[in-house]
Amino acid sequence: MVDLLQIGSRSVALVALTLACSCAVESSEPDARRDVAAVVEALTTNCSPDQASFARAAAVAAGMALLGAGADIGGVEDGGDASRFDYWFGAHEPENIRVVTQVLLGSYEMIATAEFRCGCDDPDPNLIAQTITNDPNQLIRLCPPFFERDFTEFAVGGLIHELSHLNGTLHWKTGASCFPGDPHWPDYWHALTSNPYGATNNAESYRLYALDWQPGEASSRGAVCTD
Numbered sequence: 001m002v003d004l005l006q007i008g009s010r011s012v013a014l015v016a017l018t019l020a021c022s023c024a025v026e027s028s029e030p031d032a033r034r035d036v037a038a039v040v041e042a043l044t045t046n047c048s049p050d051q052a053s054f055a056r057a058a059a060v061a062a063g064m065a066l067l068g069a070g071a072d073i074g075g076v077e078d079g080g081d082a083s084r085f086d087y088w089f090g091a092h093e094p095e096n097i098r099v100v101t102q103v104l105l106g107s108y109e110m111i112a113t114a115e116f117r118c119g120c121d122d123p124d125p126n127l128i129a130q131t132i133t134n135d136p137n138q139l140i141r142l143c144p145p146f147f148e149r150d151f152t153e154f155a156v157g158g159l160i161h162e163l164s165h166l167n168g169t170l171h172w173k174t175g176a177s178c179f180p181g182d183p184h185w186p187d188y189w190h191a192l193t194s195n196p197y198g199a200t201n202n203a204e205s206y207r208l209y210a211l212d213w214q215p216g217e218a219s220s221r222g223a224v225c226t227d
Helices: 012-025 029-039 049-077 083-089 094-110 144-148 151-165 185-194 196-200 203-210
Strands: 043-045 115-118 129-132 139-142
Touching: 043 049, 049 083, 049 094, 049 115, 049 144, 049 151, 049 203, 083 094, 083 185, 083 196, 083 203, 094 151, 094 196, 094 203, 129 151, 139 151, 144 151, 151 203, 185 196, 185 203
Parallel strands: 043 115, 115 139
Antiparallel strands: 129 139
């Protein structure tokens, strides 16, 4: 994790993330994607050429989403609209901003160092990906549904979720471990804002925040469990 030092009201992590974002958004979108791609050197193993290409595209898109989230936090720090941050993480207090910025920057940096390995040893057929947190290579396993379902929601969002686990996030419950069949289940995570520690340490909160998930927006996931 990045060691956070304070520069006025901003942390070193926030400065680094917003500077990286500024470099990307000042150019056109294709150029921005090339800028991120220069940082993203996803190490893929046990993958077919098509799978490796797919995983790298998802990693680039995840990097762009994380930079976009960094830009949102920069705006909040400058006194701008905080509704997106507040919806997923609760009040934009300095400690909440510090923790979220640390996880976002750590996740972005790990895109260049994590190992993305195709194939899972978990029997759950709905599992998108899994993080092996005690692996020295910062291993993320990409399960078959990662390559078969919606690119943004599952592949890009799945990587953001798993990368946040490598930065210490967990799965927090909001009164039920599963939300079967409810297409609007992401809004259940909004309930975590009553427990800011839970919200800022919940992997799904980072996925939804970075993807700029809109309140009430339906999910194609169907049933989801948080164990």
